[in-house]
Amino acid sequence: MNRKPEDLIPELQQHRRVILGHEPTPIDRLTRLGQDLGIELWVKRDDCNGLAFGGNKVRQLEYYLGPGVEKNADTVLITGALQSNFVRLTAAAAAKLGWQAHVQLEERVPSDDQLYRKSGNIFLNNLLGAEISYFPEGEDEAGADRALDDRAEQLKSQGRRPYVIHLGLGSPPYGGLGYIRAAAETYAQVIELGNKPDYIVVPSGSGLTHAGFLVGARAIGWDVPIIGICVRRDQKSQTDRIRQRSNELAHMISRPGIITDQDIIISDKTLSPGYGKMNQPVKEAIEKTAQLEAILLDPVYTARTMAGLIDKVRTDAIPQGAKVLFIHTGGNPAIFAYQNAIESFS
Structure with a gap:
């Protein structure tokens, strides 16, 4: 990848960054899982960014x-x-x-x-x-x-x-700058691959990964739909949170007003019974992704997000044959903590 994120969003250079991980993280095709779902599925491997099991x-x-x-x-x-x-x-x-x-x-x-x-x-x-x-x-x-x-x-x-590090809504969302950067990195990669996705699916929890990627994409003129899957809060609460965080991040890179309500797409259909709790779609996502692609997902974030992606395909919100990029945000150590919950859930 020849173009750096700062080439696409020079305002990132205004903010101090400490390099901790590897970039760019790879984008891999999930051929067997994509065939099973009837879509062309790709994964951005932010679980492979180098620091202590990695992650977003x-x-x-x-x-x-x-x-x-x-x-x-x-x-x-x-x-x-x-x-x-x-x-x-x-x-x-x-x-x-x-x-x-x-x-x-x-x-x-x-x-x-x-x-x-x-x-x-x-x-x-x-x-x-x-x-x-x-x-x-x-x-x-x-x-x-x-x-x-x-x-x-x-x-x-x-x-x-x-x-x-304050994570509440009253504090500056510095972490979202990392995903503004990631959006620019991802765009350069898909252009190089010659395979731009029709949809991007991302976890939506604290909101900084989702909001950051959304702001970064729109800042470079990339209008791809970015679907956030709720992992902690309901759709309405999360929509309000993403709106606030997106506006804050847009100001931090001197691009106010680039996010509209139409840009904020959120689903909470796979959230119940709540944060960090198992359900059948999450278990299916863990097993299907492991057994078809040897990709490991955790029950809290990534498996719930994959479950949301699968739901979008099965309800035709993502149509058959679409090109979909899944943002793998890591979290693999939690698999071991949830072993009993995964094995006992039926």
Whole structure:
């Protein structure tokens, strides 16, 4: 790929970036799964971007940690669910930078399963040397951020230089810049392949991957429909969130007004019974993708997103024969934490 994302969106250079992963990540064809569904299916492999099992949060952390480097931080704090990929990759980035990571785990998915509470990303957080604390609520973004701020003040009194990654709606969405960058990277790749997709399907959770990719695509004049599959909130709540985050990101690259309501396409049909909980479409997506393509998906984000893609095909929202690009955002360590849930679900 000859063209760099900054060639297409030069405003990205205004924001400090810390290089943590590999780019560009590959785009592979999923021939057998595509034939099974009756579409031409491709996958953008952001699970292969190099840092501690990879995933979409690598791109986000490159821009979240840029301001921390400028402030000469030596400690990073973040909050997330027990099996959060963001938390695991923050711990990994801290290790790579020589910082200390303080990670706060939220009780977002009620479960006494010891695999869920000790394996997967939690095991990796410990292995990476993170300090772990717990927050009792799973849907209190503001409260979780305040708890991080309180811990940061304690660390300052101990002589540390803490930097807090705030993920609530009141904080700048630096991480979305990583997916503005990813959209430009992806566009250059599909042009080089000579195979532009008719649709792109992406997880929609915190919203920065979805909103960032959408803003990046529109900033370069790429009008491909980008379908966000809800992994945490219902369609209405997520639509409001993507609208806000998209507008914020568009301003951050000096492109206000480039996103309209018609650009925001969201489905929550595979969300029930809620964040991090199994359902039949998610199990089918895990098994079908593994057995037809040897691609591993996690129950929280990527399998739910693939389930949403499959639903769109089966309901003709994505027509037969269409070219579809699936954004694989990683999360593979969670497979081990969800082993019992996957095996016991019927």
